[in-house]
Amino acid sequence: MALGLILAGAVGNLVDRLLRAPGAGRGAVVDFIDIRYFATFNTADSCITAGATLAVLLSWRGIVMSDQTTRAEKETLAG
Structure with missing residues (x-):
């Protein structure tokens, strides 16, 4: 969500x-x-401001903004 907001704002300004x-x-x-x-x-x-704020808040809480998982997490998910 955070990266999507930042990207949307950047594309909007670029357009x-x-x-x-x-x-x-x-x-x-x-x-x-x-x-x-x-x-003004x-x-x-x-969008850029909200995305950046959300990214900072997520990083402070220790939430990784990546879809990459560790080997142990993949083994746990695989069951």
Whole structure:
């Protein structure tokens, strides 16, 4: 989930950069959510922030963000 959110936000901002005027690679990311006295951002920025926060919280709890399992875990799952 965390890596998916980060990837989605990065792709969203990349699409803005590639497709907006004045041309490919020179476009601007459009920030349309304005919270007074705090920040202006878009949904892609929100995804990146939420994904990074989730990744930090998972690492603090010791949860591995990988689909790789150890040999002992595979033997246990195999029964």
